[in-house]
Amino acid sequence: MDVNLATFTYICVSRSHRNPLGRLGEADDLAPVVAFLCLPLRQWPSRGCRWRSNSERHRISFRSVDIDHRGELYDRPKTMEGGDQKCDDNQAVGRWTLVGTTALVTGGTKGIGHAIVEELARFGAAVHTCSRNEAELNECLQQWRALNLKITGSVCDVSSDVEREKLMQTVNSVFHGKLHILVNNAGTVIWKPVVEQTPEDYRRIISTNLDSAFHLSQLAHPLLKASGRGCIVNISSIAGFVAIDSASVYAATKGALNQLTRSLACEWAKDNIRVNCVAPAYIRTPLIQTCLQSQQLSEDEEFVAREARRVSLGRLGAPEEVAAVVAFLCLPASGYVDGQVIIVDGGRTVNGNN
Secondary structure: OOOOHHHHHHHHHHHHHHOOOOOOOOHHHHHHHHHHHHOHHHOOOOOOOOOOOOOOOOOOOOOOEEEOOOOOEEEOOOOEEEOOEEEOOOOOOOOOOOOOOEEEEEOOOOHHHHHHHHHHHHOOOEEEEEEOOHHHHHHHHHHHHHOOOOEEEEEOOOOOHHHHHHHHHHHHHHOOOOOOEEEEOOOOOOOOOHHHOOHHHHHHHHHHHHHHHHHHHHHHHHHHHHHOOEEEEEEOOHHHOOOOOOOHHHHHHHHHHHHHHHHHHHHHHHHOEEEEEEEEOOEOOHHHHHHHHHOOOOOOOHHHHHHHHHOOOOOOEOHHHHHHHHHHHHOHHHOOOOOOEEEEOOOHHHOOOO
């Protein structure tokens, strides 16, 4: 059936209300995902979605290191050619910068959270993070000061509603009432079969993984709205999509977090707050060490070998590979990405070797 331009325009505009962001996409909205997926430190994402860009043309450098096919870090030149421009490790162009923004990352002293804190700071954001372990936090803050990164921190157990409120009061004071980015990263898992999980185990996992993300998002809402361009990124897991041995309660929290992401994205788009989620597979972090210990496996034994066979890229991921995706979702260039759960699993969930 032939449809003239006027009719087509009317249909498109009349249906734009179905989009939480309130507009149809533009022709160049896919450009950032193409550029991002071509960058060296994006290797582990295996699924994409609609991401936004301007017509600006440039190349950027996420870090001064790359990750090879084995997941090992190695040095690379600190500059890349970008037309007539050169961008160093701490410089990005136009929509690919976080200079002047503020961010809160929970659980930022180790693993994925640590990598996210550094990635956002290297893009120019002023970052506040928290940890339950004061000694560990102070050690990280000292290291970050030596790197001249704008990172502050405070002690907080995110499973406590009282401490969450105290944390947000601290953030409000440090950032003078405006917050651009909230990354709900803190999480825990207790590796037990369902019949062995105690009520205390259940409450601990729920309060740390789900309650904290919900409550901190609530508390952060006025600060995110005041910034004029707010962004929330929740850290989920492929456990929200596929079964993971001895992690049923953990998986339930991650499935709930995925849906919370979609719901908040629709509810808060009118406040200019985008909400997205990143769902990694097994990443080489301290949390995985607890899994190995609970199953009495060493890192070089059957667990890693079994998981590597399930991953198309043939290896476990590195925290920096997850952090790169989180950073992209916080950049202005991703302004048309909303309500998405981005799986970062090296192809595990689409591989037939599960």
